[in-house]
Amino acid sequence: MIYVTIDGTPVSVPENTTILDAAKLLGVHIPTLCHHEDLCVAGNCRVCMVEVKGSRTLQASCATPVSDGMEIYTNSRLVRTARKHVIELLLSEHRGDCLRCYRNGNCELQALANEYRIDQGIFIDLHKEDQVDISSPAIQKDDSKCIRCQRCVRACTELQSVGALCVAHKGADMRITTFWDKALAYVVCTNCGQCVTHCPTGALTERNYVEDVWDAIYDPTKHVVVQTAPAIRVSIGEEVGMEPGQRVTKKLVTALRRLGFNSVLDTDFTADLTIVEEGNELLHRLTKAIRDKEDVALPMITSCSPGWIKYIEHEFSNHLDHLSTCKSPQQMFGPLAKTYYAEKIGVDPKDMVVVSIMPCTAKKFEAARPEMMASGLRDVDYVLTTRELGLMIRQAGIDFTKLEDGDYDSILGTSTGAGAIFGATGGVMEAALRTAYELVTGREIPFENLNVKPVRGLAGVKEATLKIEGTLEKYKFLEGVELRVAIGHGLANARKIMKQLERGESPYHFIEIMACPGGCVGGGGQPIPTTDEIRMKRANAIYDEDEKMQYRKSHENPEIIAVYENFLKEPLGHKSHELLHTTYVKREKN
Amino acid sequence: MNAHQERVNLIFEKIDTLGLMEKVMKLGNDKILEYIKESGLKGRGGAGFPTYLKWKLAADQKSDMKYVICNADEGEPGTFKDRKILEEQADKVFTGMAICAKVIGAPEGYVYLRGEYNYLVPLLTTKMNTFNEEMQKLGLNFTLYLRSGSGAYICGEETALIESMEGYRGEARNKPPYPVEKGYLGKPTVINNVETLVYCAMIVLNEGGKFKTFGTEISAGSKVFSVSGDADVEGIYELELGMTIQEFVDLFGDGDTKAVQVGGASGFCVPRKKFKETIIGFEGVPTGGSMMLFNSTRSMYHILMNYMEFMQEESCGQCTPCRVGCQQLVKGIQAIKHKKRPASYLDDLVKLAKTMRVASKCGLGQSVANPFISIVENFREEIIY
Ligand code: SF4
Ligand code: SF4
Ligand code: SF4
Ligand code: SF4
Numbered sequence: 001m002i003y004v005t006i007d008g009t010p011v012s013v014p015e016n017t018t019i020l021d022a023a024k025l026l027g028v029h030i031p032t033l034c035h036h037e038d039l040c041v042a043g044n045c046r047v048c049m050v051e052v053k054g055s056r057t058l059q060a061s062c063a064t065p066v067s068d069g070m071e072i073y074t075n076s077r078l079v080r081t082a083r084k085h086v087i088e089l090l091l092s093e094h095r096g097d098c099l100r101c102y103r104n105g106n107c108e109l110q111a112l113a114n115e116y117r118i119d120q121g122i123f124i125d126l127h128k129e130d131q132v133d134i135s136s137p138a139i140q141k142d143d144s145k146c147i148r149c150q151r152c153v154r155a156c157t158e159l160q161s162v163g164a165l166c167v168a169h170k171g172a173d174m175r176i177t178t179f180w181d182k183a184l185a186y187v188v189c190t191n192c193g194q195c196v197t198h199c200p201t202g203a204l205t206e207r208n209y210v211e212d213v214w215d216a217i218y219d220p221t222k223h224v225v226v227q228t229a230p231a232i233r234v235s236i237g238e239e240v241g242m243e244p245g246q247r248v249t250k251k252l253v254t255a256l257r258r259l260g261f262n263s264v265l266d267t268d269f270t271a272d273l274t275i276v277e278e279g280n281e282l283l284h285r286l287t288k289a290i291r292d293k294e295d296v297a298l299p300m301i302t303s304c305s306p307g308w309i310k311y312i313e314h315e316f317s318n319h320l321d322h323l324s325t326c327k328s329p330q331q332m333f334g335p336l337a338k339t340y341y342a343e344k345i346g347v348d349p350k351d352m353v354v355v356s357i358m359p360c361t362a363k364k365f366e367a368a369r370p371e372m373m374a375s376g377l378r379d380v381d382y383v384l385t386t387r388e389l390g391l392m393i394r395q396a397g398i399d400f401t402k403l404e405d406g407d408y409d410s411i412l413g414t415s416t417g418a419g420a421i422f423g424a425t426g427g428v429m430e431a432a433l434r435t436a437y438e439l440v441t442g443r444e445i446p447f448e449n450l451n452v453k454p455v456r457g458l459a460g461v462k463e464a465t466l467k468i469e470g471t472l473e474k475y476k477f478l479e480g481v482e483l484r485v486a487i488g489h490g491l492a493n494a495r496k497i498m499k500q501l502e503r504g505e506s507p508y509h510f511i512e513i514m515a516c517p518g519g520c521v522g523g524g525g526q527p528i529p530t531t532d533e534i535r536m537k538r539a540n541a542i543y544d545e546d547e548k549m550q551y552r553k554s555h556e557n558p559e560i561i562a563v564y565e566n567f568l569k570e571p572l573g574h575k576s577h578e579l580l581h582t583t584y585v586k587r588e589k590n
Numbered sequence: 591m592n593a594h595q596e597r598v599n600l601i602f603e604k605i606d607t608l609g610l611m612e613k614v615m616k617l618g619n620d621k622i623l624e625y626i627k628e629s630g631l632k633g634r635g636g637a638g639f640p641t642y643l644k645w646k647l648a649a650d651q652k653s654d655m656k657y658v659i660c661n662a663d664e665g666e667p668g669t670f671k672d673r674k675i676l677e678e679q680a681d682k683v684f685t686g687m688a689i690c691a692k693v694i695g696a697p698e699g700y701v702y703l704r705g706e707y708n709y710l711v712p713l714l715t716t717k718m719n720t721f722n723e724e725m726q727k728l729g730l731n732f733t734l735y736l737r738s739g740s741g742a743y744i745c746g747e748e749t750a751l752i753e754s755m756e757g758y759r760g761e762a763r764n765k766p767p768y769p770v771e772k773g774y775l776g777k778p779t780v781i782n783n784v785e786t787l788v789y790c791a792m793i794v795l796n797e798g799g800k801f802k803t804f805g806t807e808i809s810a811g812s813k814v815f816s817v818s819g820d821a822d823v824e825g826i827y828e829l830e831l832g833m834t835i836q837e838f839v840d841l842f843g844d845g846d847t848k849a850v851q852v853g854g855a856s857g858f859c860v861p862r863k864k865f866k867e868t869i870i871g872f873e874g875v876p877t878g879g880s881m882m883l884f885n886s887t888r889s890m891y892h893i894l895m896n897y898m899e900f901m902q903e904e905s906c907g908q909c910t911p912c913r914v915g916c917q918q919l920v921k922g923i924q925a926i927k928h929k930k931r932p933a934s935y936l937d938d939l940v941k942l943a944k945t946m947r948v949a950s951k952c953g954l955g956q957s958v959a960n961p962f963i964s965i966v967e968n969f970r971e972e973i974i975y
Binding site: 047065 | 759902903904906913922938941942947948
C-alpha cells in the first residue's frame with residue numbers, strides 16, 4: 001500500500017494507482033478530457049493536472065502513479081490558474097458553435113467550460129474553418145471542433161486495431177487525420193463509430209438523418225416502417241434521462257408510434273430468422289466437412305456486424321469464405337418488409353420507407369451497400385442511431401418515462417429471447433447454440449435454464465466447447481463431436497482470432513465476431529458515455545429481457561414458423577438465398 | 591585567444607581510445623561510477639541531471655536487455671557543436687558509449703543522428719564498424735548502430751527520441767516511467783548527449799581528476815559553446831562553466847552587445863545590465879551550448895518572434911499548453927504590436943507563459959517561458975512599440 005495525502009486528507013491505495021483514481025476514492029473530483037477508461041493513458045490535454053509537493057511542474061493526475069508520502073493538492077491557486085488557462089486555450093482553438101452543435105448538451109468541453117465559468121475568452125480566437133468531411137455515409141468529421149485529445153485515435157488503434165485515424169503534422173498544424181489525408185469514405189475505416197462514442201466533443205459524430213426521417217413521417221403518401229435492434233431497448237432510456245440498464249421495450253414501442261411511424265416492428269424477429277438460416281448453414285457446412293469430407297471453409301464466422309464485415313473485407317480479404325452468407329438481421333428485415341410484409345398489409349413497396357433504429361453507425365454504411373437491394377428497391381432507407389432516436393423523442397416533446405406500454409405490430413414483430421440477446425457479445429453464439437443443438441439432438445441445450453454462461457461477459461476472446469451427444473438419425477455423424485466455438489468483440493480481438501486462422505491454427509467450428517467492445521450494447525451509435533460498467537448494465541438488462549420472454553429459442557418463434565410456411569418455404573431455400581443471403585467484396589488495405 | 595579558451599581542451603584532445611578501452615576493461619564498474627560521481631559531471635543537454643546517477647539507476651535495473659543511446663539530434667537554433675565533435679572525435683563519443691554500456695550492462699548502443707547531418711553517415715558507419723570490431727576483440731559484448739532522425743526538434747527530447755526510434759511519431763511520453771526504467775523497446779536505457787559521452791571518456795581517462803579542477807562547485811567542468819550572432823569570432827569553443835556573461839562578452843562581443851541569448855530558443859535572454867551578475871552554469875543560466883550575441887541594431891521584437899515562431903512550429907502539438915500556448919504567444923505579441931490588443935495584454939501573456947512552464951508535458955513546452963519572459967521583461971518597450 002502507498003500512503004499519500006490529497007488536499008490534506010490521508011489515503012492509502014495500492015501501488016500503481018494513479019493520482020486521479022486515488023482522488024476518486026476520497027470523492028475528490030478532478031476534471032479530465034483526454035482520459036477515457038477504455039483507453040490507454042495519454043496525459044496530453046493537461047486538464048487534470050495537480051500540484052505535487054516538491055515537484056517543479058504540475059502533474060497530469062491521469063498519467064502519474066502515486067508514490068509513498070506524496071502530498072497532492074488538487075485545488076491550489078496554481079492548479080486553478082493553470083487549469084483555467086488550459087481550458088481557455090482549448091476553447092480558443094475550437095469553433096465554439098455550441099448552439100448549432102449536434103453534441104450541444106452532451107459535450108465534455110462544454111461541461112468543463114461551464115464548470116469553470118469561462119464566460120469571456122481572454123485569448124485570441126485561433127480556430128480554423130475546416131470543411132466538414134461528410135464523405136462517409138456513417139461518420140462525420142469536423143476538425144474545427146477537434147481538441148486533439150486523441151481519444152478517437154486511441155479508440156481506432158487500440159480497441160479496434162484499425163488505425164484509420166492518426167495524428168499528423170506538428171505544432172500549430174498538428175491535427176487528427178487519415179492516411180494521406182484522404183476523406184473517411186476512402187480509407188480503411190470500418191464505420192464502427194468507436195471514435196464517435198469516445199470523442200468528447202462534436203468533432204466526430206454520426207451522419208445524422210433525423211430530418212430525412214421526419215420528412216418521411218410527415219409525408220402522407222408514405223408508409224413508414226420502423227424496426228428496432230435488440231440493443232436499443234436497454235439503452236434508449238439513457239438518451240431520455242434514465243439510468244443505464246433500464247429495460248424500456250414497451251415504452252419504446254409506444255414512443256415510436258407517437259412519433260408517427262406507421263408500422264412498429266422488431267429487428268429481433270429477423271435476428272431469430274438469422275439464427276434459423278445461419279444455424280442451418282453451420283450444420284450444412286459441418287455435414288460437408290465431417291460427413292462428406294469435403295473442403296469447406298470452417299470455422300464459419302458470423303456476419304451480423306457490418307463494422308466487422310468491412311474490417312475483414314479490408315484486412316483479411318483472403319478469408320471471406322469463412323463468413324456466413326447470411327445478411328445481418330437489419331438487412332434481412334428490409335427486403336422482407338418490402339416484399340412479404342408489404343404484400344400482407346397491401347402497401348406498394350415503392351411507398352414504403354424502412355427506417356431502422358440501430359446501436360451502430362456501420363449499419364448506415366451497410367444499408368447503403370449496392371447489393372442491399374434484394375427487394376428491387378433500397379431495402380433499408382434510413383438508419384438512425386440510438387442517439388438520433390433519442391433526439392427525435394426529445395424533439396417531439398414526449399415524456400418517455402410516463403409512456404404507457406405498447407406492443408409491436410405483428411407479422412414481423414414477434415421475437416424470442418434468443419433474438420434479444422443478439423445485443424450483447426456472445427449473444428448470437430448463444431442463440432445459435434440453442435437452436436443448432438436442438439436441431440441435431442431434438443433436445444434442449446444442456447445448460448441451466450438455457451443460459452450458456454461461458455459465452456457471456458466482457459473477456460476479450462471467449463471460448464466454449466460443447467459435446468454433442470444423442471444425435472438424431474440425420475446428424476449421426478456428429479455424435480460425440482466436440483463443437484468448439486469462440487467469441488470476439490472489439491476489432492482488436494477479431495484481429496487476434498483472424499491471425500490464428502491465418503496461421504491455420506484455428507481450432508474452432510464457429511466464431512462470433514462483433515466489431516464493438518461488448519457487442520451492440522457498446523455500439524458506436526449508443527448513448528455517450530459508454531464504459532465497461534455501462535456495457536455490463538446494458539448486457540444484464542438484455543439477459544433479463546431474455547429470461548422474461550415467452551419463447552427463448554428462435555425456431556420456436558411462431559412468426560418465424562409462419563414466414564417459412566407462407567413465404568420462404570425452407571431455410572437456405574431459393575427465396576432465402578434471394579432475399580436473406582449476400583456476398584462480400586475484397587477491399588484495399590489502405 | 592584568451593586564457594579561458596586555452597586552459598581547457600578535453601573535447602577535441604586527441605587520445606588513444608583503444609588504449610582507454612583496454613584500461614576500462616580492467617576497471618571495476620564501481621570504480622568507473624566513482625570517477626564519474628567525483629567529477630560532478632551533469633548532463634550537457636541543459637537539464638543538468640547528474641550523469642553518475644543516471645548510469646547508476648540504469649545499472650541497478652534488472653533486465654534481459656538494456657540500451658545506450660547517444661543523442662546526436664542537435665537542433666537548438668544557434669548550435670552546431672555536436673556536428674564538429676562527431677566529425678572530429680567520433681571515436682571518443684563511441685568510447686563514452688562503450689564505457690556506459692559496460693557499466694550498465696548494455697549489449698547494444700545507438701547513435702541517433704540528426705537528419706540534417708546525414709552527410710556524416712558514411713564517415714560514422716566506417717568508424718563504427720572498426721570500433722565494433724575492436725570491442726569484439728577486447729571481449730566487450732557491445733555493438734553500435736546508427737539511426738537517422740527525420741528532422742523534428744522535439745526528437746531531441748529523450749522520450750520523443752525513443753518514440754521516433756521505435757517508429758512512432760516524435761512525441762514526448764509521460765514520465766514516470768523514466769527511460770532508465772522503461773526506455774527503448776520498454777527496456778532500461780541511458781540517453782546521453784554527444785558532449786556528455788565525450789566527457790565521460792575523458793573523466794575515466796584522467797581517473798576522475800582534471801575535469802573537476804574546471805568550473806565551479808555547482809557547475810563542475812567545462813563545456814562546448816557554439817557562438818553566433820553579432821560576434822567577431824563565431825565558432826565553437828570549449829570554456830569553463832561558471833564564467834559571467836560579462837567575461838563571455840569580453841571574449842566574443844563586438845563592444846556593442848546589448849543582450850546574449852543563452853541556450854537558444856529554449857534558453858534565457860540576458861540584457862546588458864545583468865551581464866556582470868549572471869553566471870553561465872547551473873547556478874545562473876544553464877545552457878545546452880548555444881550562445882547568441884545581439885548588438886544594439888537588433889530588434890528584440892523580431893528576435894522574440896523568431897523564437898516563438900520556431901517553438902510554435904516545433905511543438906509536437908500533443909499537449910494543450912504548448913501547442914495552443916505557443917500560438918497565443920505569437921499571435922498575442924503581434925496583436926500588441928499592431929495595437930489590436932492593449933499593452934497590458936503582455937501581462938496576460940506572461941501569466942500564460944508561466945502556466946506553460948508548469949503545465950506542459952515535456953521540456954520543450956516548459957522552456958518556452960524562458961525566452962519569452964526574459965525578453966519581454968527586459969525589453970518591454972521594444973515589444974510594445
Ligand atoms: S463540441 Fe461541444 S463545445 Fe464544441 S461546439 Fe459542440 S457543444 Fe460546443
Ligand atoms: S469508425 Fe471505427 S474504424 Fe472508422 S475511424 Fe472510427 S474507430 Fe476507426
Ligand atoms: S476528433 Fe474528437 S476524439 Fe478525436 S482528437 Fe478530436 S476531439 Fe479528440
Ligand atoms: S510540451 Fe510541447 S513538445 Fe512537449 S509534449 Fe507538449 S506539445 Fe509536445
